[in-house]
Amino acid sequence: MEPKYKRVIIKLSGEALAGPDGHGINTSTVLTICEQIKEVFELGVEIAIVVGGGNFWRGRSGEGMDKSTADYMGMLATVINALGLQDVLEELGVPVRVQTAIEMKQIAEPYIRRKAIRHLEKRRIVIFASGIGSPFFTTDTTAALRAAEIDAEIILLAKSIDAVYDSDPLTNPEAKRYSELTYIDVLNQGLKVMDSTATSLCMDNHIPILVFGLNEPKNILRAIMGEKIGTIIQE
Numbered sequence: 001m002e003p004k005y006k007r008v009i010i011k012l013s014g015e016a017l018a019g020p021d022g023h024g025i026n027t028s029t030v031l032t033i034c035e036q037i038k039e040v041f042e043l044g045v046e047i048a049i050v051v052g053g054g055n056f057w058r059g060r061s062g063e064g065m066d067k068s069t070a071d072y073m074g075m076l077a078t079v080i081n082a083l084g085l086q087d088v089l090e091e092l093g094v095p096v097r098v099q100t101a102i103e104m105k106q107i108a109e110p111y112i113r114r115k116a117i118r119h120l121e122k123r124r125i126v127i128f129a130s131g132i133g134s135p136f137f138t139t140d141t142t143a144a145l146r147a148a149e150i151d152a153e154i155i156l157l158a159k160s161i162d163a164v165y166d167s168d169p170l171t172n173p174e175a176k177r178y179s180e181l182t183y184i185d186v187l188n189q190g191l192k193v194m195d196s197t198a199t200s201l202c203m204d205n206h207i208p209i210l211v212f213g214l215n216e217p218k219n220i221l222r223a224i225m226g227e228k229i230g231t232i233i234q235e
């Protein structure tokens with residue numbers, strides 16, 4: 001079987017890297033995720049990763065702080081995660097480059113769109129760190145923007161939950177699970193999948209989003225093969 005997609009963005013939240021610890025980086029969790037990524041990379045899929053920072057810091061963690069400063073702290077948190085992922089992927093023998101939207105050239109390349117595409121063509125994974133480099137945005141918006149820029153076919157939004165629900169299934173056993181949604185459904189119903197900026201950017205650029213759980217060990221592979229898992233959000 002051939003993979004359904006040739007070029008994808010995988011969005012990993014910071015929380016996904018924390019695993020059972022709930023905070024920071026859990027090395028065995030990161031290893032499991034990277035092994036899955038390696039498996040699909042070896043099928044010939046071009047993979048760019050956008051990583052979040054919520055396992056260390058989110059803009060909203062800085063209550064009472066200047067919002068922009070708190071957001072810059074969040075962007076720096078994503079860089080820590082990107083370096084952690086880079087290290088594990090390299091250890092597994094996968095070529096990888098980190099690009100940051102805020103220049104810090106001693107530790108990573110600056111984000112240059114054409115260079116990122118070149119890396120993908122040369123069979124390297126690219127990790128986009130520090131969001132889009134501006135406060136008041138999220139790494140979900142970063143995933144949407146980078147997907148549009150590099151012409152990715154889909155955003156694979158790997159979550160700790162297996163699909164989109166109308167309310168939290170952990171607290172509401174009646175929560176409705178969706179297997180398909182439109183961008184407008186997400187926006188109108190205020191579903192907590194992505195923020196509205198990210199959702200509208202995907203809508204305007206016709207980029208589908210597949211929301212699925214990282215809990216199942218083969219889910220990244222299943223997503224790439226086009227299996228019907230999680231929730232697909234499109235027109």
Ligand code: UDP
Nearest residue numbers: 014052053054059071074075131132138139
């Ligand atoms: N952030 C930002 N601009 C961006 C991306 C991220 O200001 O383009 C900040 C924002 O404060 C955000 C934090 O970085 O809360 C970490 O990113 P995010 O919350 O998206 O991470 P995740 O929830 O995916 O772990």
